[in-house]
Amino acid sequence: MTVAEVPWLTDEEQATWRAFSTVSRLVEGALDRQLVRDSGMSHAHYSILVALSESEGETARMGDLADFLQFSPSRMSHAVRRMEEAGWIERRRCSSDGRGQEAMLTPRGRETLERAAPGHVREVRRLFVDQIEPEERDQIRRISEMLLTRMVE
Amino acid sequence: MTVAEVPWLTDEEQATWRAFSTVSRLVEGALDRQLVRDSGMSHAHYSILVALSESEGETARMGDLADFLQFSPSRMSHAVRRMEEAGWIERRRCSSDGRGQEAMLTPRGRETLERAAPGHVREVRRLFVDQIEPEERDQIRRISEMLLTRMVE
DNA sequence: TCACAATATTTGAGCATTCAAGCATCAGGA
DNA sequence: TCCTGATGCTTGAATGCTCAAATATTGTGA
Numbered sequence: 001m002t003v004a005e006v007p008w009l010t011d012e013e014q015a016t017w018r019a020f021s022t023v024s025r026l027v028e029g030a031l032d033r034q035l036v037r038d039s040g041m042s043h044a045h046y047s048i049l050v051a052l053s054e055s056e057g058e059t060a061r062m063g064d065l066a067d068f069l070q071f072s073p074s075r076m077s078h079a080v081r082r083m084e085e086a087g088w089i090e091r092r093r094c095s096s097d098g099r100g101q102e103a104m105l106t107p108r109g110r111e112t113l114e115r116a117a118p119g120h121v122r123e124v125r126r127l128f129v130d131q132i133e134p135e136e137r138d139q140i141r142r143i144s145e146m147l148l149t150r151m152v153e
Numbered sequence: 154m155t156v157a158e159v160p161w162l163t164d165e166e167q168a169t170w171r172a173f174s175t176v177s178r179l180v181e182g183a184l185d186r187q188l189v190r191d192s193g194m195s196h197a198h199y200s201i202l203v204a205l206s207e208s209e210g211e212t213a214r215m216g217d218l219a220d221f222l223q224f225s226p227s228r229m230s231h232a233v234r235r236m237e238e239a240g241w242i243e244r245r246r247c248s249s250d251g252r253g254q255e256a257m258l259t260p261r262g263r264e265t266l267e268r269a270a271p272g273h274v275r276e277v278r279r280l281f282v283d284q285i286e287p288e289e290r291d292q293i294r295r296i297s298e299m300l301l302t303r304m305v306e
Numbered sequence: 307t308c309a310c311a312a313t314a315t316t317t318g319a320g321c322a323t324t325c326a327a328g329c330a331t332c333a334g335g336a
Numbered sequence: 337t338c339c340t341g342a343t344g345c346t347t348g349a350a351t352g353c354t355c356a357a358a359t360a361t362t363g364t365g366a
Contacts, residue, residue, distance in 0.1 A: 006271040013282045016290050019297035020281070022223055024177030026304050033324080042352070063314060070175055075353060077316055082351085099314040099361045118159040128173070129166045131300055137169050139292045144172035147284055151179050186354080195322070216344060228323060230346055235321085252331045252344045 027127050034123045039116035041086075044071070044079050046120060049088065049105065049113040058105035061094060065103060070152070088112055180280050187276045192269035194239075197224070197232050199273060202241065202258065202266040211258035214247060218256060223305070241265055 009017065032043045039046075047069055052058050060068075066076040080103050083089045088109030094100030105113075132140065162170065185196045192199075200222055205211050213221075219229040233256050236242045241262030247253030258266075285293065 006274050007278070009274060009277065009282065012290065012294070016294040016297070017277055017281060019301055020177075020293055021181070023297045023300045023304070024173075024181065026223060026301070028174070028177065029324095030304070036324085036351095044352080061314085062316095070179060072354075073315060074317085074355080078352070081316085094314090097314075097362075099359095101315065121159050121162060124162065124170055125160070127304065128170060128300070129162065131303060132296060136292070136296050137165065139289070140173055140296060141165070141169040143285060143289050143293060144169070144176045147176045147281070148172055148179070150284060151176070151183070151280065182354090189321095189354085197322080214344090215346095219345095225324075226345060227325080227347085231322070234346085247344090250332075250344080254345065 030127055031120065031123055035116060035120055038119045039112070041083075041112070041116065042079075044075070045083055045088075046113070046116060048076075048079060048083065048103075049109060049116075052089070052103060052105040053110065053113055058110070059102050062101045062103060083109070086112075183280055184273065184276055188269060188273055191272045192265070194265070194269065195232075197228070198236055198241075199266070199269060201229075201232060201236065201256075202262060202269075205242070205256060205258040206263065206266055211263070212255050215254045215256060236262070239265075 028043065035041050035043055035046055041049075048065065051065055051068055052060055062076055062080065063073065065071070065080075066073050069076075071079070080089055080091065084091055088106060090104050090106055091101050092104065094102050129137075181196065188194050188196055188199055194202075201218065204218055204221055205213060215229055215233065216226065218224070218233075219226050222229075224232070233242055233244065237244055241259060243257050243259055244254050245257065247255050282290075
């Protein structure tokens with residue numbers, strides 16, 4: 001496809017895209033830094049701890065975790081290895097499928113999550129949730145879920 | 154601050170936050186992959202090329218670039234070094250301030266940008282711009298710019 | 307039953323980003 | 337003029353993510 005065949009972005013489209021893209025990156029970066037600074041974990045690690053804590057038996061298959069969080073298998077594998085080294089997670093072979101692995105939250109992992117959560121939630125509120133009106137929240141949610149659906153399906 | 158003192162997220166707030174956060178990450182990741190695959194550059198590199206191409210004389214101070222794109226100085230420095238190695242950018246000492254550096258687009262950098270742009274714009278359209286109605290676009294823009302203002306000020 | 311493709315996950319290399327520290331230059335006051 | 341702190345940028349170490357390749361197990365059709 002040549003340049004001429006691509007409909008360029010209008011000024012409005014470009015301004016919207018740049019604002020959205022920049023704010024996403026800044027919010028994500030700020031959350032990451034807060035978690036690393038105060039709890040020694042990345043936002044990815046935090047999300048995995050949350051996902052496990054919400055799972056039946058605080059245990060989940062690697063693939064299910066990856067699907068739920070929309071992580072690549074490799075990202076999940078690297079992250080869980082780190083977290084196992086930190087003592088937050090244990091891995092064991094899946095009984096029903098020898099190829100699979102189950103990740104399980106350890107008591108220490110649960111404690112770590114519980115200590116990290118308040119500061120993280122406060123930051124999510126400060127940067128995002130408490131900045132937007134309920135009406136705006138509904139708009140963002142609707143649009144985000146629509147985009148997500150089309151990307152994931 | 155203890156757990157009890159942090160107002161937890163309601164289900165609605167949490168759903169909104171998770172959808173926004175996930176979709177931002179997926180869109181950013183998809184754009185990055187498209188650029189790496191088709192043009193051998195990251196989204197950060199692309200943004201720097203665009204910023205330079207829009208600058209007076211296709212030249213800009215490192216710090217101004219970093220401010221404009223909301224990059225950390227160190228991120229900008231590493232990125233520009235790589236791009237200089239690739240022959241897309243030249244760096245020279247700033248004449249008015251011996252501490253400063255000016256980054257300038259090379260002809261090869263401009264060509265690289267022009268070749269990369271159509272595919273990137275197409276992807277931005279496919280994943281974001283063309284998926285949302287004009288009304289939704291205005292909503293996203295307004296909210297994003299509001300959040301940005303409060304983060305950057 | 308056997309071969310072979312599909313699936314689940316891991317691994318290693320390479321690049322990007324962050325933080326902390328370092329270097330050079332500039333600006334302002336004694 | 338000199339000293340000192342601030343500024344602009346770079347550097348190196350540590351970590352995380354992506355891709356491609358590897359490993360192990362499972363399912364399937366002949």
